Amino acid sequence: MSELERRLGAIGGELAYPPTPDIAATVSERVRAPRRLPARRTLAIALALLLLSAATAFAAAPAFRHSVLDFLGLRSVQVERVPRLPKLPPGAAGGDLGLGTHTTLAAARARAGFPLLVPGSPALDEIYIARAPAGRRITLAYAPSRDLPRAPETHAGMLITEFRGSAPREFLQKILGPGTTARSVTVNGDPGVWIAGRPHQVLYRGPDGQVYSDTLRLATNTLLWRHGDVVVRIEAKVPLATALRVASSMR
């Protein structure tokens, strides 16, 4: 070791660092809390929400609405409203995930503002209906089975969500983090996206009106496509081929 290195080592022990702040409590508070989105993104999503919730007002000027949403990269942003933070693990398949009210297939078909698609197999376990977005959102929940392994993010074997909307590609490309891949696919002749890899975030608006990125409600592999003006989302810890097989059986 040279004389200079010895002097550097000696001075290292004498440096006047500021006192180390006591950050342990703040850090644990932050990791316990649901993730707030950065302010700029929150603002953008809040604006998109405002536009979406006032969809009827914009119906007369759809071109304007689309151009604004395209600009934000948030066209057809899907925001799930839940009354409180979801608790895991749920009891019934998909229960307590903020999916809405438990209902029956017949009631869901009657109340959905769009033709509901249901897979020929497997057999449906639970079905939920939520008031938002407009036209209602229906979620079909399937318990874990041999073909549908339990997804650690949802504790369900498969969740299929359907709601009225438009292509979400722009939005998805913005919200996915590293380790998650998204590729364009064709589902029954319709345009879609396959998101796989690390769990991605699900957004929802909390009771305080803020948009949160939920750390509990992380989505697993997802096949998302548009059929007419209905967006269909299959979430399951399965490969693309399996998701496509389920999709092709939906009538």
Added chain:
Amino acid sequence: MVVRPLNLADGELVQRAKRGDVGAYEQIVERYREPVFRVAYLVTRSTADAEEAAQDAFVKAYRALGRFRDDAPLRPWLMRIAVNESRNRVRSAGRREALGLRAAAERPPDDSDQSPEAALLAAEERRDLLDAIERLRDDDRLALACRYFLGLSDREAAQVLGWRQGTFKSRLSRALGRLRMELREEVTP
């Protein structure tokens, strides 16, 4: 009341934190907050930025625990995340006045057997050395700081800075050379 055993090994705490035990993670934060804050301070030179960067680093690390191998060394991993957070802050803040490094004691303790003249000379030498380090570019300064101020091994320092170990060694060697030039010290083989 939960009675938590103290002094668990890092790997055990990591495993517990991965299972959602935030209390275990709090122990990790307590254990490593000093090196994480100090490395953040060495990059940002701002107490407030360093505190924020350290906090953000621990929060990000918690969310990334799933990718962390239980038996991997925890300290350099946390410090590396803190360095990245700190660099992002510095980059977004642009050029600004940073706090200069200072030695805590300008004079040796009273029980030193140095004469007042020798003590003054030593303090001046320390100031000159720190001033010379301040004039180096960021990469040089960080390489020297990780190795000599934070006492990291070559391997740890390379990991913290996100460089290969060989790259770290050669950059450290060049940083020492440039520091010698700053000090107008003769470079000796």
